[in-house]
Amino acid sequence: MDAAFLRNFAIIAHIDHGKSTLADRLLELTGALTAREMQAQVLDSMDLERERGITIKAHAVRMMYTAQDGHIYQLNLIDTPGHVDFSYEVSRSLASCEGALLVVDASQGVEAQTLANAYLAINNRLEIIPVINKIDLPSADVERTKEMIEGAVGLDASDAVLISAKTGHGVPDVLEAIVKRVPPPKGNPDNRLQALIFDSWFDPYRGVIVLTRVFEGTIRKGQKIRLMWNGRVLEVETLGVLTPKPVEVDELRAGEVGFLMANSKTVADTKIGDTITDEAQPAIEPLPGFEEIKPMVFAGLYTVDAHEHTQLREALEKLRLNDSSFFFEPESSVALGFGFRCGFLGLLHMEIIQERLEREFNLELITTAPGVRYKITKTDGELIEVDNPSRWPNPSEIAKVEEPVILATILTNEEYVGGILKLVEDKRGKQKTFEYVSSSRVMLHYELPLNEIVLDFYDRLKSVSRGYASLDYHLADYWESPMVKLDILVAGEPVDALSIIVHRDFAYERGKALVSKMRELIPRQMFEVAIQASIGAKIIARETVSAIRKNVIAKCYGGDISRKRKLLEKQKEGKRRMKRIGRVDIPQEAFLAVLKVGEDS
Amino acid sequence: MSLGLYISVPFCRTKCTYCNFRSDVFSRAVFERYVERVAADINRGGKTAEQMGGVLEFSADSIFVGGGTPTILDINQLERLFVTISQKFAVERGAEITVECAPGTMSPAMIEALQRCGVNRVSLGVQSFVDIEAASVGRLHQRATVVEDIAHLRAAGIENINTDLIAGLPHQTAESWDFSIAEVVATGVPHVSVYMLEVDDDSRLGRELTAGGTRYHAHFVPDDELTADFYETACERLESAGVCQYEISNFARPGQESRHNLKYWTRLPYLGFGIDAHSMLPCAAKRGEAVRFSSPDLLEEYVAGAPPKKIPVSTQAALEETFFLGLRLNHGVDLEKVSAEFGESATESHSGTISECVEAGLLERDGDVIRLTPRGRLLSNEVFERFLTAERIG
Numbered sequence: 001m002d003a004a005f006l007r008n009f010a011i012i013a014h015i016d017h018g019k020s021t022l023a024d025r026l027l028e029l030t031g032a033l034t035a036r037e038m039q040a041q042v043l044d045s046m047d048l049e050r051e052r053g054i055t056i057k058a059h060a061v062r063m064m065y066t067a068q069d070g071h072i073y074q075l076n077l078i079d080t081p082g083h084v085d086f087s088y089e090v091s092r093s094l095a096s097c098e099g100a101l102l103v104v105d106a107s108q109g110v111e112a113q114t115l116a117n118a119y120l121a122i123n124n125r126l127e128i129i130p131v132i133n134k135i136d137l138p139s140a141d142v143e144r145t146k147e148m149i150e151g152a153v154g155l156d157a158s159d160a161v162l163i164s165a166k167t168g169h170g171v172p173d174v175l176e177a178i179v180k181r182v183p184p185p186k187g188n189p190d191n192r193l194q195a196l197i198f199d200s201w202f203d204p205y206r207g208v209i210v211l212t213r214v215f216e217g218t219i220r221k222g223q224k225i226r227l228m229w230n231g232r233v234l235e236v237e238t239l240g241v242l243t244p245k246p247v248e249v250d251e252l253r254a255g256e257v258g259f260l261m262a263n264s265k266t267v268a269d270t271k272i273g274d275t276i277t278d279e280a281q282p283a284i285e286p287l288p289g290f291e292e293i294k295p296m297v298f299a300g301l302y303t304v305d306a307h308e309h310t311q312l313r314e315a316l317e318k319l320r321l322n323d324s325s326f327f328f329e330p331e332s333s334v335a336l337g338f339g340f341r342c343g344f345l346g347l348l349h350m351e352i353i354q355e356r357l358e359r360e361f362n363l364e365l366i367t368t369a370p371g372v373r374y375k376i377t378k379t380d381g382e383l384i385e386v387d388n389p390s391r392w393p394n395p396s397e398i399a400k401v402e403e404p405v406i407l408a409t410i411l412t413n414e415e416y417v418g419g420i421l422k423l424v425e426d427k428r429g430k431q432k433t434f435e436y437v438s439s440s441r442v443m444l445h446y447e448l449p450l451n452e453i454v455l456d457f458y459d460r461l462k463s464v465s466r467g468y469a470s471l472d473y474h475l476a477d478y479w480e481s482p483m484v485k486l487d488i489l490v491a492g493e494p495v496d497a498l499s500i501i502v503h504r505d506f507a508y509e510r511g512k513a514l515v516s517k518m519r520e521l522i523p524r525q526m527f528e529v530a531i532q533a534s535i536g537a538k539i540i541a542r543e544t545v546s547a548i549r550k551n552v553i554a555k556c557y558g559g560d561i562s563r564k565r566k567l568l569e570k571q572k573e574g575k576r577r578m579k580r581i582g583r584v585d586i587p588q589e590a591f592l593a594v595l596k597v598g599e600d601s
Numbered sequence: 602m603s604l605g606l607y608i609s610v611p612f613c614r615t616k617c618t619y620c621n622f623r624s625d626v627f628s629r630a631v632f633e634r635y636v637e638r639v640a641a642d643i644n645r646g647g648k649t650a651e652q653m654g655g656v657l658e659f660s661a662d663s664i665f666v667g668g669g670t671p672t673i674l675d676i677n678q679l680e681r682l683f684v685t686i687s688q689k690f691a692v693e694r695g696a697e698i699t700v701e702c703a704p705g706t707m708s709p710a711m712i713e714a715l716q717r718c719g720v721n722r723v724s725l726g727v728q729s730f731v732d733i734e735a736a737s738v739g740r741l742h743q744r745a746t747v748v749e750d751i752a753h754l755r756a757a758g759i760e761n762i763n764t765d766l767i768a769g770l771p772h773q774t775a776e777s778w779d780f781s782i783a784e785v786v787a788t789g790v791p792h793v794s795v796y797m798l799e800v801d802d803d804s805r806l807g808r809e810l811t812a813g814g815t816r817y818h819a820h821f822v823p824d825d826e827l828t829a830d831f832y833e834t835a836c837e838r839l840e841s842a843g844v845c846q847y848e849i850s851n852f853a854r855p856g857q858e859s860r861h862n863l864k865y866w867t868r869l870p871y872l873g874f875g876i877d878a879h880s881m882l883p884c885a886a887k888r889g890e891a892v893r894f895s896s897p898d899l900l901e902e903y904v905a906g907a908p909p910k911k912i913p914v915s916t917q918a919a920l921e922e923t924f925f926l927g928l929r930l931n932h933g934v935d936l937e938k939v940s941a942e943f944g945e946s947a948t949e950s951h952s953g954t955i956s957e958c959v960e961a962g963l964l965e966r967d968g969d970v971i972r973l974t975p976r977g978r979l980l981s982n983e984v985f986e987r988f989l990t991a992e993r994i995g
Contacts, residue, residue, distance in 0.1 A: 526961065526983060549829040550979040554796040554850040558607050558667055559865045559879045561922065562893055562912050565989070568925065572986045 001074050003255040007182045008076045008213065010094055010126075012118055013103035014111035014470065018133040022103060022165040022174070023061075023077060027244065029171060030063035030075065059199075060096075060211050060257045062241045067179045075178060076257040078198070078213075080117070085346030087474065088293050088325075091120050092198040092273045095289055096213035096257065099127040099182030101174065102153070106132050106140035106162075109441060110148045112411045112470035118153045128153075129177050130160035136167055144438060151437035152411065185215075185255030192283040193217030193225070195252075195276040200267045202321040206238075208264040212276060213257045215287060220251045224279035225262065228286035232269050233279050234262035268324045293325045295343025296404070296475065297350055297454050298387035300331055300368035300497065301357070302339035304577060304588060308363055309338045315361035316340060319353060326353055331388065335497040335581050336366055336591075341388055344370075347454060366579075368497050369594040370454040375402040375478060389499035392485040395536050401483045404450040407432065407476035410461070412469035414440045419464035427452035428503065447476060451483075451501065486511055488518065489532040489539075493582040498594055511541040514594065521590040524548035529584050602883070603662035603693060605864040608639060608682055609875035610671040611900065614703070617728075617739040618817040619767065621803035623877045623898045624669035631900070635875075636678045638904050640685040642874045642896075647689075650872065653911050655882025655892045657872065660691040663861035664698045667724075672706040676714040683718035692719070697860040699724055699763075704742035704750050712757045722761040722859075723754055724794075729770055729777075730784035737771045737818045738806065744784065751788050761857065762790040768831035769798030771806070771818030778831045779838075786842040791857040795835045796850050797828055829979055836975070849929045849978055866926045868919070876903040881914075888943055889919030917990070920947050925985035928964075933972025954987045 013019035059079040066072050080093040094100065100121045104110055121128055130149050132142055146157035161177050163170030199211040212219070219225070223236045238261040240248040252258045264270055272293075275286035303312050316328050326349065331341040344350040350370060357363050373387040377400040386392055408429070412420055414436075424431075424446045432445040448457075453473070461469050486507050488498035498518075502510050511533030518531045522545050533541040551571075553564055578585040611624045612632065642649075650657035664686065671679065686692065699722040700715055707715075715723070729735045730744045747764070754762055764785055768778065785793055801807045809819035823831070839845070839852045846852050851862060864871050868891070872880045877898035884890040891914040897907045914922065920943045927934040940948045955971055958964035963977035963984050977984055 526963075526980060548980065548983075549826055550797065550832070551982040552797065552849060552979055553799070553982060555799065558609055558665075558873060558877070559605075559871055559881065560877075560895070561865065561879070561881070561926065562895070564925075565922075568982060568986050568989055571982060572989055575986075 003187070003253075004184050005071055005073045006076070006185050006255045007073055007099065007178050008078060008097045008185060008255070008257055009099040009101060009178055009182050010078045010080050010097045010121070011101045011103055012080070012114060012121060012128075013101075013133075014105070014108070014114045017103050017105040017108065017111075017114070018165045019079075019103055022101070022131070022133065022163070022171070023079060025165050025168055025171045026075075026077065026175065027061065027063060029168075029175060030065045059244070060242055060259070061244045062257070063243075065175055065179070068176060069179075073179050074256075075175070078257065085344075085349040087116065087120065088291060088345075089199065089272055090117055091124070092196065092289065094121050094124045094126060095287075096196055096198045097124075097126055098185055099129065099178065101131045101178075102128050102149070102155070103131045103133050104145055104149060106135050106142055106145050107137050109145055110152045110411060110437070112409050112472040114470075115152055115409060115411060115443075116472035116474075118155075122153075127182050128155055129174075129181055130155055130157045131174060132157075132160050132162050133165050135162050136164040136169065148438045148441055152441070152443055187214070187216045187254030189218045189253040189255075191216040191254065192281055193219060193276065193278040194283045194287055195219055196287050197227075197270055197272055197274045197276060199272060200270040202265075202267055206261055208261065208267055208270055210260050210262070210264075210270045210276075211257070212252070212260060214252050214254050216254050216283065217278065218251050218253045219260065219276065225276050226279045226282055227270065228275040228277055228283070229290050230269055230271060230274055232264075234264055234269075237261050237263055266321055266324075268320075271324055293345065295325070295327055295345060296372065296450065297344045297346055297370050298373060299342060299344070299350060299370040300333060300336070300339050300388070301328075301342050301354070302333065302336040302366045302368075302497075304364040304366055306337045311361065312340065312357070312363055312365075315357050315363060316342070318361075319356060323353075325349070331390075333368075333390070333497045334493075335495045335579055335586075336368075339366075343387070347458065366497075366588055366591050368591065369500050371501055372404050372450045372454060374404075374483060374501065376400070377402075389485055389501055390496050392499075392501065395484065400480055402478040403481050403483060404475055405447050405477040405479050406450050406453060406473040408444075408446045408448050408453070408471060408473040410444040410446065410469055410471050411437070412442055412444070412465050414442055416465040416468055417442050417444075420444065420461065420469060423457075423460055423464050424448060427457060448473075449479065449481065449503075450475070451503075484535050486514075487534050488514060489530075489534060490518070490522070490586065491529045491582050491584050492532075493584075494534075495581050495586070497591055500594060507535055508540050511535075515541045515543045517593045518590055519543040519545055521593055522584065522586055525584055527583070602658060602870055603660050604658060604690070605663040605665065605861045605869065605871035606661045606686060606690065607861075607871060607873035607875075607878055607880075608664070608666045608671075608686075609669065609873065609878045610635075610666060610674060611669040611876050612673045613668065613670045614673060614706075614741060615739050616805075618806040619738050619770070619798055619804050621799060621801055621807060622669070623900075627900065631904075632674055632678060634904055635900070636674065636681055638906070639875050640681060643682075643685045643689050646872060646874070649894075649909065650880075650882055653880075653882065653892050653894045653909065654884055654913075655870075655880070655894075656885055657870070657882055659689070660693055661686075662693045662696045663864065664692065664696065665861040666700045668701050670703045670706060670726075671700050672702045672711055672715075676710060680714060680718060697722055697761075699859070699861060701726065702750070703740075705746045707750055707753065709753070712753060712759070716757060716759070721759060722763070723759055724763040724765065724792075725750060727764045727785070728767045729773070730781040731772075731777045734770045734772050734777065734781075737821070748788065751790065761792070762788075763792035763794060763859065764788070764790050765794045765796065766835070767796050767798055768835065769823055769828035771821035773823050773827075773831070775827070775830065775834075778834060782835055782838045786838065786844070791844070791854040792859060793835075793839055793844055793852045794850050795832065795839075795852065797832060798822065832979065833975070845931075847931050849973075849981060863930075866929050868922060868926060876900055880909075884913075888916045889923065890914060890916055891919055916943065919943075921988050921990065924951065924988040928971070928973055928984065929981065931972060933967075933970045935970050937969040950990075951988060958984050958987065 011019045061077045063075045080090045149157040161173050194216040195212045195214040221239045241258040273290040277283040327343040328340040332338050379399045429446040429448040437443045482504040484504050487494045515531045515533050528547045529545040531543045532539050578587045698720045701724045732743045800810045806817040809817045844852045847858050879895045881893045893912045894909040896909045897903045
């Protein structure tokens with residue numbers, strides 16, 4: 001097809017602002033799928049995605065559309081993950097497009113993630129078409145939404161397309177706007193091949209599947225290709241497009257989007273952002289924008305049942321086949337046994353991996369408190385990076401600790417600003433900007449230590465704003481900070497899995513809160529148990545769990561021995577699920593409490 | 602081996618707030634259908650035992666009619682149950698025949714009827730001699746009622762009387778508990794049961810204790826520490842009054858221990874009739890193998906004739922029962938006898954657990970006999986749990 005009739009576009013939207021519904025409508029209107037064929041929200045095909053209403057993996061769907069000008073256009077919808085954790089993936093997906101629909105809920109307005117992704121699109125020089133959705137809602141306020149798009153994103157919203165993806169109202173106008181406003185791709189199918197990998201995943205039956213956008217040249221079936229950053233040479237076995245059903249094609253030409261399979265067994269070879277070129281006649285340069293993505297958030301993952309350790313390793317290996325952005329290495333904990341230190345792109349990424357391990361692999365997990373990677377300069381001048389509290393050097397060996405700092409963008413309504421300001425100040429934030437993007441909507445830019453974000457920031461932000469604040473961030477800086485390692489001792493034994501790294505000024509509060517939480521969660525044992533918080537050798541807080549006096553079934557109704565036995569079994573099972581540290585049984589919730597304790601302080 | 606027979610009567614005038622049994626308040630119209638069904642059950646006893654795979658002998662040396670409140674039945678209904686039993690089973694001379702009674706439900710006619718039925722032991726659900734405590738959990742009697750009932754029973758020749766007490770009732774204090782203990786001693790009854798309030802979701806008070814609330818006086822329930830103190834006080838006081846502890850919650854003058862209850866702890870056969878009635882019968886095979894079965898715990902299901910639920914007891918499970926039931930008794934478990942029944946290696950397999958518990962001061966060892974220490978008695982679930990290794994019964 002002539003490139004003049006190609007349009008590649010993405011949809012940018014906040015969760016629940018209607019991205020998936022709109023995508024479904026577009027598929028329906030272009031006949032890619034009939035309404036009956038369509039399972040609701042075709043694009044989010046992973047269970048987790050459908051449940052959470054988010055997109056984790058990118059997709060690319062080709063639609064054929066007969067426009068009002070009488071021509072048939074090939075529209076490639078590149079669906080992107082919407083969450084800050086995946087902003088690199090988003091940036092590569094956007095780089096594969098010439099245009100983007102910026103979908104904003106007419107009753108909710110612009111949110112921080114939309115904003116961040118819109119900026120990414122602007123930086124990628126995409127043509128952005130504002131689409132105001134849910135105009136059928138009684139609470140819809142189109143004018144205010146336009147004002148916000150102009151104020152926050154800086155886009156002209158006067159020609160925004162007004163739609164209701166739910167009823168289908170205005171959706172045909174979206175298709176026309178794509179054809180008229182999104183520029184066709186440039187590039188010459190006869191040039192040397194340059195194709196961008198914007199997603200890849202592992203399919204157990206077919207190996208690695210790569211989604212790619214061809215910028216220059218043509219990919220053909222059977223061609224020997226080279227991955228320019230990775231260096232590997234592969235042969236294209238299958239080439240195709242998603243309609244959304246996969247349909248094989250013989251070639252993909254400059255401007256087109258599709259998938260390929262090339263006898264690769266691991267996604268680590270086909271990293272997002274890499275450039276595909278021809279092995280025999282390679283391009284001179286790879287496409288710009290490739291980055292090795294680095295994990296930002298770290299935590300230990302352990303199985304509740306120590307015997308499942310091998311299953312956990314296998315599960316992690318399988319997940320990694322599909323997700324090269326997450327990393328793991330074996331670690332062991334005195335408290336929890338053998339497990340893995342894992343690195344994630346962010347908190348959502350961590351939650352997703354955890355949930356997939358639990359659901360798809362049926363594992364019961366204990367996750368230690370998430371932390372970040374610190375740069376430590378030791379007194380002997382050595383520079384080390386530490387993301388695991390158990391590797392934290394002795395305080396006397398530390399000359400300087402630097403912690404990662406993010407630049408956070410928070411969008412909220414005026415009435416919640418007070419609570420949010422207090423929260424970010426509590427979290428050691430430094431204000432960069434404070435501006436009104438519309439008469440009642442405020443945009444804040446804050447520098448915040450990432451360490452403070454990973455603990456409980458989202459939850460608290462949600463609660464102080466009653467859900468009316470959105471957050472986006474990216475790594476911005478490192479600060480030198482007096483960070484210390486806080487240990488928790490149970491009956492005199494340090495429980496390594498409960499150690500956390502905190503700012504010195506917060507150590508006392510956090511320690512107090514933690515031990516009091518532990519006191520609630522650790523069941524009474526047959527002896528008195530001291531719970532202490534310490535920094536180095538110094539005890540900063542203490543609570544005591546007094547010894548249990550009675551645990552007895554005094555009555556036995558009519559010889560019902562089975563009931564007694566069941567009670568005893570339940571009790572035994574309860575203990576089996578706890579972790580024994582020294583002589584003390586600690587329930588799993590105690591390990592989770594570390595994650596929550598900030599809420600009380 | 603002579604049987605113990607149990608009949609459950611799940612009817613009450615009111616439902617006590619601590620009650621976690623299937624007993625409840627039903628219309629009297631239900632009683633007749635129920636008695637009909639129980640009688641049919643008794644007649645079918647041999648068949649049921651056979652279907653369950655248990656070995657049954659038709660001679661009984663104990664009968665226990667429990668509740669609920671059995672004396673809520675009409676006299677002729679109660680009599681019908683006893684007549685049916687005597688037609689089907691050979692009730693031995695000197696058999697212990699107990700009926701549970703709520704204080705205040707024993708008219709002279711009822712006492713007379715009990716005697717006609719051969720009842721020689723009465724268990725009174727007193728729970729507390731302090732009226733406000735009894736009232737706060739929904740008991741309908743007062744202290745004076747109890748004293749009168751005991752006098753009436755004695756006058757009729759029923760001397761073998763048990764009174765139940767509960768430690769941990771709302772409003773109970775160290776003083777009020779002492780008062781109840783002193784009262785029970787003063788009555789001179791030869792048998793006392795001391796229970797501790799069970800906190801679980803099966804009773805209204807239990808749920809309130811877990812979830813919070815004041816309707817059932819949960820906020821007046823003494824804490825675990827205090828309840829444990831009450832229990833210890835009871836053990837001491839009763840002991841010095843000559844009513845000695847023989848099981849975690851049972852106390853008796855020597856020779857007046859409840860034969861029926863002992864069957865539960867020593868794994869002797871018993872057969873139950875009525876809703877949620879439990880049975881245990883040995884299997885023909887060797888080494889403690891047995892079968893336990895229980896009738897439905899819902900009245901409609903039971904009356905409709907739903908079959909009992911069967912739980913086989915393997916040799917391994919039987920061995921564990923021998924420990925966790927036998928250790929409830931003050932005389933403990935004789936390891937020599939365990940070895941004789943289950944083999945040397947069976948005893949060996951628990952020797953680690955035993956020495957662990959001895960070391961922790963939960964068990965004491967006296968030659969071949971192991972028994973709970975006073976501290977171990979209060980923490981007996983912690984001990985019993987360690988004797989469980991068998992596959993779960995679900």
